[in-house]
Amino acid sequence: MSRAGHQGPRRETSPGPSRTEGVTLRDVARAAGVSVATASRVFNGKGSVSDRTRERVLQAAEDLHYTVNTLAKSMMGIGPRLLVYITFARAGTQSDVIDGMEQVATRHGAMFTANTVGPDIHQERALVRMYMQQRATGMIFGKSGDGSAEYVERIRRYDEALRSIGSYLVLCRPEIPQLPQVATVSYEQTMAVSRATRNLVMLGHRRIAFIGDWDQDSAHRRVDGYRRGLESEGIPVDPSLIIRCPNITADGCRAAEQLLGRFVERPDERPTAVMTFSDDIAIGVYRAARRLGLRIPDDLSVVGFDDIPFAADITPSLTTIRPSFRAVGQRAAELVFKRPEPGNPDLHTTFESRFILRDSIAPPAGRR
Amino acid sequence: MSRAGHQGPRRETSPGPSRTEGVTLRDVARAAGVSVATASRVFNGKGSVSDRTRERVLQAAEDLHYTVNTLAKSMMGIGPRLLVYITFARAGTQSDVIDGMEQVATRHGAMFTANTVGPDIHQERALVRMYMQQRATGMIFGKSGDGSAEYVERIRRYDEALRSIGSYLVLCRPEIPQLPQVATVSYEQTMAVSRATRNLVMLGHRRIAFIGDWDQDSAHRRVDGYRRGLESEGIPVDPSLIIRCPNITADGCRAAEQLLGRFVERPDERPTAVMTFSDDIAIGVYRAARRLGLRIPDDLSVVGFDDIPFAADITPSLTTIRPSFRAVGQRAAELVFKRPEPGNPDLHTTFESRFILRDSIAPPAGRR
DNA sequence: TTGAAAGCGCTAACAG
DNA sequence: CTGTTAGCGCTTTCAA
Numbered sequence: 079m080s081r082a083g084h085q086g087p088r089r090e091t092s093p094g095p096s097r098t099e100g101v102t103l104r105d106v107a108r109a110a111g112v113s114v115a116t117a118s119r120v121f122n123g124k125g126s127v128s129d130r131t132r133e134r135v136l137q138a139a140e141d142l143h144y145t146v147n148t149l150a151k152s153m154m155g156i157g158p159r160l161l162v163y164i165t166f167a168r169a170g171t172q173s174d175v176i177d178g179m180e181q182v183a184t185r186h187g188a189m190f191t192a193n194t195v196g197p198d199i200h201q202e203r204a205l206v207r208m209y210m211q212q213r214a215t216g217m218i219f220g221k222s223g224d225g226s227a228e229y230v231e232r233i234r235r236y237d238e239a240l241r242s243i244g245s246y247l248v249l250c251r252p253e254i255p256q257l258p259q260v261a262t263v264s265y266e267q268t269m270a271v272s273r274a275t276r277n278l279v280m281l282g283h284r285r286i287a288f289i290g291d292w293d294q295d296s297a298h299r300r301v302d303g304y305r306r307g308l309e310s311e312g313i314p315v316d317p318s319l320i321i322r323c324p325n326i327t328a329d330g331c332r333a334a335e336q337l338l339g340r341f342v343e344r345p346d347e348r349p350t351a352v353m354t355f356s357d358d359i360a361i362g363v364y365r366a367a368r369r370l371g372l373r374i375p376d377d378l379s380v381v382g383f384d385d386i387p388f389a390a391d392i393t394p395s396l397t398t399i400r401p402s403f404r405a406v407g408q409r410a411a412e413l414v415f416k417r418p419e420p421g422n423p424d425l426h427t428t429f430e431s432r433f434i435l436r437d438s439i440a441p442p443a444g445r446r
Numbered sequence: 447m448s449r450a451g452h453q454g455p456r457r458e459t460s461p462g463p464s465r466t467e468g469v470t471l472r473d474v475a476r477a478a479g480v481s482v483a484t485a486s487r488v489f490n491g492k493g494s495v496s497d498r499t500r501e502r503v504l505q506a507a508e509d510l511h512y513t514v515n516t517l518a519k520s521m522m523g524i525g526p527r528l529l530v531y532i533t534f535a536r537a538g539t540q541s542d543v544i545d546g547m548e549q550v551a552t553r554h555g556a557m558f559t560a561n562t563v564g565p566d567i568h569q570e571r572a573l574v575r576m577y578m579q580q581r582a583t584g585m586i587f588g589k590s591g592d593g594s595a596e597y598v599e600r601i602r603r604y605d606e607a608l609r610s611i612g613s614y615l616v617l618c619r620p621e622i623p624q625l626p627q628v629a630t631v632s633y634e635q636t637m638a639v640s641r642a643t644r645n646l647v648m649l650g651h652r653r654i655a656f657i658g659d660w661d662q663d664s665a666h667r668r669v670d671g672y673r674r675g676l677e678s679e680g681i682p683v684d685p686s687l688i689i690r691c692p693n694i695t696a697d698g699c700r701a702a703e704q705l706l707g708r709f710v711e712r713p714d715e716r717p718t719a720v721m722t723f724s725d726d727i728a729i730g731v732y733r734a735a736r737r738l739g740l741r742i743p744d745d746l747s748v749v750g751f752d753d754i755p756f757a758a759d760i761t762p763s764l765t766t767i768r769p770s771f772r773a774v775g776q777r778a779a780e781l782v783f784k785r786p787e788p789g790n791p792d793l794h795t796t797f798e799s800r801f802i803l804r805d806s807i808a809p810p811a812g813r814r
Numbered sequence: 815t816t817g818a819a820a821g822c823g824c825t826a827a828c829a830g
Numbered sequence: 831c832t833g834t835t836a837g838c839g840c841t842t843t844c845a846a
Binding site: 486 | 834835836837838839840841842
């Protein structure tokens with residue numbers, strides 16, 4: 079039975095853990111009068127078992143309400159895989175990204191979890207450690223980071239650590255030049271904003287502001303697109319029209335009020351259009367415009383970014399840029415399962431973003 | 447070293463699984479020149495280890511990039527706990543519920559995962575089975591169900607199965623009378639809608655419609671509140687003013703257009719106010735009103751439910767009902783860790799919902 | 815303070 | 831077709 083007693087003195091209590099709650103394969107085997115190996119074969123379809131035996135085992139399992147413990151299987155590397163997404167929020171645009179990931183994970187029969195962390199690095203590290211300890215198959219990062227040396231070093235460490243346990247890291251952001259071996263998936267930002275900005279210029283706008291610059295890689299890229307759009311049309315960039323603010327409606331509103339308030343004395347110099355970092359900020363601009371008695375798009379054209387569900391429902395409907403969030407999530411998840419090696423072109427993907435023309439932009443007043 | 451060779455013939459290959467990828471405690475112990483037991487003690491702080499030995503082990507772990515495998519610990523019932531939330535969506539109102547759960551799980555040092563499933567029962571069952579196999583500490587259900595006998599039986603089975611492995615089930619919905627032993631957390635619906643409906647009556651409305659009835663427990667409760675609100679004010683309920691439609695903006699819009707379209711010939715009989723199942727539907731009503739040339743609130747008062755972030759930003763801002771979604775999530779998660787026994791009053795909680803008065807309601811035209 | 819060994823629940827190689 | 835056995839990575843008891 080037990081190997082105890084082979085030799086040496088008897089122990090009163092045996093070492094090791096005590097049995098956990100619940101029915102085990104051993105219980106089923108015993109009830110069916112077979113060995114655990116045979117019972118195991120029944121549940122895994124491997125090896126052959128006589129019909130009568132199978133029947134008995136299945137019956138015993140049913141009677142005892144047996145549920146296999148996949149933790150034990152996982153320990154041998156044959157349990158379900160776990161895909162982890164670590165990001166800053168689950169609401170808004172992230173929900174499509176997450177849905178895309180869940181979809182792919184489910185298709186692969188893997189477990190999936192999306193966790194959010196604040197700006198606290200300790201918390202992030204704790205989360206990464208926890209899922210490393212759980213031997214997650216792969217980990218995807220949603221926060222694009224600030225691109226600082228500290229950020230790059232942190233990501234490098236995560237990548238190294240994950241590889242060392244046979245896991246895999248994927249970032250939802252543009253490729254990090256210093257870390258070409260780390261897989262990335264992103265959506266077009268610079269080009270898309272640049273195109274939208276040029277569109278405003280072509281409508282006749284000359285004074286175009288940008289609201290929502292921030293210490294964030296994605297903000298830099300969008301501001302960059304704004305700059306390039308202006309420059310390519312020969313319009314000089316006026317730094318005083320680039321307003322910093324966090325990506326929150328209320329802050330966007332405040333920023334817009336301040337910006338537009340600067341021109342009460344000289345309305346002719348007031349910007350006639352605003353590019354924003356996001357739809358959330360654009361909605362803040364709407365609110366500010368209403369307070370200041372400015373009509374959109376007559377007095378002020380506004381362009382958002384993200385195409386949140388309500389962009390089409392606000393009045394006037396918001397012209398914006400729609401990234402392929404779901405595709406980003408799907409691809410990121412696929413990368414975890416495919417694990418392309420360095421050099422593989424699949425390692426870095428950028429999805430296109432679409433310009434969604436609605437009613438919040440028009441030629442400036444003077445031009446009509 | 448190995449127990450093989452004690453007796454019997456030599457095997458070429460040993461049975462059982464082969465070593466998994468990654469550094470194990472055994473590797474660390476070997477590198478530090480101690481036994482695995484000692485190394486284990488170092489990492490768990492149990493038992494005593496000399497400073498010199500501890501130092502060596504820690505150093506070895508560092509050098510080898512050791513990460514403990516909590517799957518092995520979990521097998522012995524001492525790993526991190528896992529809290530699972532199964533629901534229908536992660537966006538919208540669910541995101542607050544989920545955030546509340548995550549917060550509590552994190553506070554308890556537990557892992558947390560939110561999974562979505564469609565109406566397919568097989569998918570749901572597969573998910574439950576998977577997490578049961580993972581020996582989840584507890585499972586929370588977000589879908590309120592339709593209250594049918596089939597639903598009740600399904601929940602009863604889940605509860606039984608989860609208990610049998612020492613797990614725990616919590617439902618985010620009102621108590622199921624047939625299953626008083628299953629923990630529930632919910633927010634006030636009937637009462638809140640009733641109160642809001644009466645408020646409309648007191649403003650002078652007599653013809654009040656309800657849009658968004660559906661085969662869902664929560665729909666029944668809200669329609670019920672609407673009915674009670676009218677009746678308590680002595681207004682007869684007109685079934686033709688209760689419109690069925692799924693909880694989607696586009697459907698709400700269609701439903702509203704149809705309803706209001708019935709009265710083009712006799713505008714005096716047109717409903718002057720609409721209670722809706724949700725803010726999403728209310729926004730559909732806004733859209734329909736705009737198309738039909740009806741002004742809100744002058745020609746039509748509208749009340750939503752949920753208080754989604756944009757309820758305050760649409761024009762006119764939406765009067766609605768705000769449930770305590772975050773509190774529901776938090777409490778549900780806490781129940782998983784507290785595990786109240788049958789009879790404990792904590793087993794069933796209902797949080798209050800607040801009436802949020804904004805600009806989408808006013809006395810009907812004739813009354814001003 | 816340390817190590818040997820047994821055991822958590824399961825799978826797989828091998829022998830019968 | 832079925833049982834025996836070793837082992838996955840870890841903890842814990844007992845003895846030294």
